[in-house]
Amino acid sequence: MSIVGKLRHSGIEIDESMINKCLLKSRHIRKPHIAEAILNSGQDPEIRTIDEALTKYLNKGRVGFIPYNDSDLPRSEEIVEIFLENGVIPVWAHPYHRLDVEETLLNLSPDGLVGIELKTPQINK
Numbered sequence: 583m584s585i586v587g588k589l590r591h592s593g594i595e596i597d598e599s600m601i602n603k604c605l606l607k608s609r610h611i612r613k614p615h616i617a618e619a620i621l622n623s624g625q626d627p628e629i630r631t632i633d634e635a636l637t638k639y640l641n642k643g644r645v646g647f648i649p650y651n652d653s654d655l656p657r658s659e660e661i662v663e664i665f666l667e668n669g670v671i672p673v674w675a676h677p678y679h680r681l682d683v684e685e686t687l688l689n690l691s692p693d694g695l696v697g698i699e700l701k702t703p704q705i706n707k
Contacts, residue, residue: 585616585646592645594625613640658686662693673697 586596596619604615617635620626629635640646656664665672672695677683687698 585613585640585648588648589616589620589639589646594620594639594646595623596620597623616640616646658690659693662690662695666694671696673699675699 586601589596596616600619600622601611601615604611604618608615613636614632617632617640620635620639621629621632626635626638629638638644642649662672672690674687674690674695674697677687677698687695
């Protein structure tokens with residue numbers, strides 16, 4: 583069941599036109615877009631911000647939460663290959679999210695990885 587489906591099942595109606603408006607801003611519907619639709623619906627007077635909607639309805643343990651499933655995604659090696667086939671320079675962003683950075687880097691380099699993000703505002707290593 584989708585996030586919107588789970589919310590509807592719990593009594594929170596999401597107007598499809600509000601979701602479609604989000605597509606004007608982004609190619610993908612993400613949790614902040616759904617939170618914005620919850621906020622704009624006015625169904626919950628306690629919700630005054632997108633962050634409050636995320637916290638109450640969409641974060642882990644809440645009614646609209648759907649866990650992330652790595653098995654639904656292509657392998658990193660496949661992504662590098664797709665990038666190279668389409669003229670995109672493969673650069674690994676956010677490597678600090680993985681525990682096996684060194685192993686992953688060693689595996690992706692021969693496959694064509696060209697760069698790696700070294701510093702962001704979130705991490706200064």
